[in-house]
Amino acid sequence: MQEYLTTLLGGAEGLALEVGYLLGMLAFGAIVVFGFILPVAGITSWLERRVWARMQSRIGPNRVGPFGFLQWLADGLKNLLKEDVIPTAVDPRLFRIAPYVVVVGFVAAFVAVPFGANLIIADLNIGILYVTAATSLVVVGILIAGWSSNNKWSMLGGIRSATQIVSYEIPAGLGIFPVVLLSGTLSMQGIIEAQGWQPWNWHMFHSPFALAAFLLFFVSALAEGNRTPFDLPEAESELVAGFATEYSGMRMLLFFLAEWGNLYLIGALMATLYMGGWQVPPFTENAVLLGVAQFLSIFLKSCFWVFVAMWIRATLPRVRVDQLMTLCWKYLVPIGLVCVLGTAVTMVVAPEGILGLRFAMFGLVVLVIANFFRRVVFHLRRAKGMGWTIAG
Amino acid sequence: MGVGPSSMENLSLSVLTFYALAGTAVVGAAGVAFSRNIIYSALSLMVSFLGVAGLYVILGADFIAGVQVLLYVGGVLVLTLFAVMLTQGIRDVEVSNRSVGRIPAIVIVSGTAVVMYEAVSKAGWADKALAMDESSTYAVGNALLSDYILPFEVASIVLLAVLVGAVVLTRKEVVAEDESS
Structure with a gap:
C-alpha cells in the first residue's frame, strides 16, 4: 500500500506529499475498517x-434472511437504536471512553495484518511487535470499563481480565x-516470505519445537482474547456479564465487536506466523488473479482458526481462576522457553532446516487429523446403529 | 508512518506531528501530576506513554516505540491500574502532612533539571530527517548482545531475582498438619 501511495503521489512534494500521504493512509484504514473488519x-x-x-443440536438464529444470515445486521441496527444508558453511580467520563479504548486497541492491530503480498496497510518493520503492543491497549479499556461501572x-x-491478559502475554x-x-x-x-506455499515449508513444521510453539501460541491467544475456555472476565454463571454488566446498546456491542473481530485477528496471526500466510503456488502471471488467490489463502486459513475457536467454545467448559494461572505459569511458560531454546538449537545444528524433520512433522499432523476424522465417522456410525438421531 | 523524502521545512507535517505528540506527552504528564483522582492519573500516564512512543517513531526508533507501548501500557500501566483499583479512597487523596513535601520536592526537581539539562546539551542531535526504511531492531539486538552484553545479563539476573523473590514473598507457608493429626 505504501509503494502504491508513493507512485500515486509521485508528482507531489513537501507538505502536499505529506498531507496526501496522511489522507491516503487514512483512506486505506477506513476501507479496511468498514469494508473488512466490521463485516467480518x-x-x-x-x-x-x-x-x-x-x-449443541439446536437450531440457532434462522429468521432474518437466508439461514438467518442477516441477523448480525439486525442486531447491529437494534443496538444502535437502543437507548444509551449511563447509570447514575458510574464514573461517566471513563464509562463512556472505555469501549472506544477497547475498539481502538483492536482495530489498530489491523494496520500490520497482511491480506496479500501487496495488500497490507503498512508493512511495519516491527510488524508483529506492533500487533502485540496495539492489542495490549484492549486490557486497559477492559480495566477502565470494570472500574468505572461501580459494580462489583x-x-x-x-x-x-487484567491478570489473565498480563499473564498470558508471556506465553x-x-x-x-x-x-x-x-x-x-x-x-x-518478511515472516510470510520466509515460508513457502507448501505446507511442509511452513514455520509450524520446522521442528517439534516450532509445532509446540504453534499450539502454545493458539492457547495463549485464546486466553488473551478472553475466549472460552478462558472467558473468566465475563463468566456469565459467576459475574453476570463481567466488565460489560452495566453496559447496554451500542457500547456493549462494541466490546463484543472487538471480541469477535479479535477471533479473526487471532486466525490471521496464526496464518501469518506459522501457516505461510498468503503464500500460494505461482500458478499464474495475472497479478489480479494472484492477488485474489493470496487473499483467499490467508483468509481461509484465518477462518479455519476462527472455526476452531468457536468449536472449542461450544464444547469445552470454563477453567477456574487457579487452573488458569497454573496452566499459564507452570505449563505454558516453561514449554514456551523450551520451544525458543529448542528452535534456536535446531537452527544452529541445521541452519538450512532438516527437510526430513519437516516431512515427519507434517506427516504427524496429517495422521492426527486423519485419525480424528476416523473417530468421528466411527462414532457417528455407532450412534446411528444404536438408533440415536443426529440433529441435522 | 515512514514519511518519504520529507523536507524539514518550518511547516511540514512531520514538525506538526512532532508538536502534537510532544503536546500529548506533556498534557498526559501534567494530568498525572495534577489529577486528584488516582485512576485519572494512571490513565493520563497512558496518554503520556503513547505520546512518547509516537516521539520514538518520529526519531526512527520503531523497536523502542513498540516496546514502550507493549511494556509500559500493556504491562506497567495495567499492573498500576490493577493495584490502584484494589486500594481504598481513589477519589480525592488526602495527604495527611503537606509541610514536609516542599523542600524535598524542590531538591529532587532541581536535581533532575540539572541532569536533564546536561543530557540535552551533550546529546548529538540529528540535523535532518532520519530514514525510517531501515529497522532499528537489528542494531538494538546486535548492540545488546555485543557491546552491552554485561548490562543485559545483569538486568536478566536482577529480573530473575525479582521473580524468585516475588514467589518467596507470596508463597503461603505450608503447615505440616498431617503429621500432628
Missing part, C-alpha cells in the same frame, strides 16, 4: 451462533519468538 466481526457473530447451535461484578471481571510472546528466530525479521510480510 458481524458475520462471525452470526456464524458463531449457528455453529454452536449445530454442535464489573470490577471482578476487569481484574480477572504468547514466547510462542512468537521461534517464528522471529526462523524468519530473522519482525515484519509480517
Whole structure:
C-alpha cells in the first residue's frame, strides 16, 4: 500500500506529499475498517451462533434472511437504536471512553495484518511487535470499563481480565519468538516470505519445537482474547456479564465487536506466523488473479482458526481462576522457553532446516487429523446403529 | 508512518506531528501530576506513554516505540491500574502532612533539571530527517548482545531475582498438619 501511495503521489512534494500521504493512509484504514473488519466481526457473530447451535443440536438464529444470515445486521441496527444508558453511580467520563479504548486497541492491530503480498496497510518493520503492543491497549479499556461501572461484578471481571491478559502475554510472546528466530525479521510480510506455499515449508513444521510453539501460541491467544475456555472476565454463571454488566446498546456491542473481530485477528496471526500466510503456488502471471488467490489463502486459513475457536467454545467448559494461572505459569511458560531454546538449537545444528524433520512433522499432523476424522465417522456410525438421531 | 523524502521545512507535517505528540506527552504528564483522582492519573500516564512512543517513531526508533507501548501500557500501566483499583479512597487523596513535601520536592526537581539539562546539551542531535526504511531492531539486538552484553545479563539476573523473590514473598507457608493429626 505504501509503494502504491508513493507512485500515486509521485508528482507531489513537501507538505502536499505529506498531507496526501496522511489522507491516503487514512483512506486505506477506513476501507479496511468498514469494508473488512466490521463485516467480518458481524458475520462471525452470526456464524458463531449457528455453529454452536449445530454442535449443541439446536437450531440457532434462522429468521432474518437466508439461514438467518442477516441477523448480525439486525442486531447491529437494534443496538444502535437502543437507548444509551449511563447509570447514575458510574464514573461517566471513563464509562463512556472505555469501549472506544477497547475498539481502538483492536482495530489498530489491523494496520500490520497482511491480506496479500501487496495488500497490507503498512508493512511495519516491527510488524508483529506492533500487533502485540496495539492489542495490549484492549486490557486497559477492559480495566477502565470494570472500574468505572461501580459494580462489583464489573470490577471482578476487569481484574480477572487484567491478570489473565498480563499473564498470558508471556506465553504468547514466547510462542512468537521461534517464528522471529526462523524468519530473522519482525515484519509480517518478511515472516510470510520466509515460508513457502507448501505446507511442509511452513514455520509450524520446522521442528517439534516450532509445532509446540504453534499450539502454545493458539492457547495463549485464546486466553488473551478472553475466549472460552478462558472467558473468566465475563463468566456469565459467576459475574453476570463481567466488565460489560452495566453496559447496554451500542457500547456493549462494541466490546463484543472487538471480541469477535479479535477471533479473526487471532486466525490471521496464526496464518501469518506459522501457516505461510498468503503464500500460494505461482500458478499464474495475472497479478489480479494472484492477488485474489493470496487473499483467499490467508483468509481461509484465518477462518479455519476462527472455526476452531468457536468449536472449542461450544464444547469445552470454563477453567477456574487457579487452573488458569497454573496452566499459564507452570505449563505454558516453561514449554514456551523450551520451544525458543529448542528452535534456536535446531537452527544452529541445521541452519538450512532438516527437510526430513519437516516431512515427519507434517506427516504427524496429517495422521492426527486423519485419525480424528476416523473417530468421528466411527462414532457417528455407532450412534446411528444404536438408533440415536443426529440433529441435522 | 515512514514519511518519504520529507523536507524539514518550518511547516511540514512531520514538525506538526512532532508538536502534537510532544503536546500529548506533556498534557498526559501534567494530568498525572495534577489529577486528584488516582485512576485519572494512571490513565493520563497512558496518554503520556503513547505520546512518547509516537516521539520514538518520529526519531526512527520503531523497536523502542513498540516496546514502550507493549511494556509500559500493556504491562506497567495495567499492573498500576490493577493495584490502584484494589486500594481504598481513589477519589480525592488526602495527604495527611503537606509541610514536609516542599523542600524535598524542590531538591529532587532541581536535581533532575540539572541532569536533564546536561543530557540535552551533550546529546548529538540529528540535523535532518532520519530514514525510517531501515529497522532499528537489528542494531538494538546486535548492540545488546555485543557491546552491552554485561548490562543485559545483569538486568536478566536482577529480573530473575525479582521473580524468585516475588514467589518467596507470596508463597503461603505450608503447615505440616498431617503429621500432628
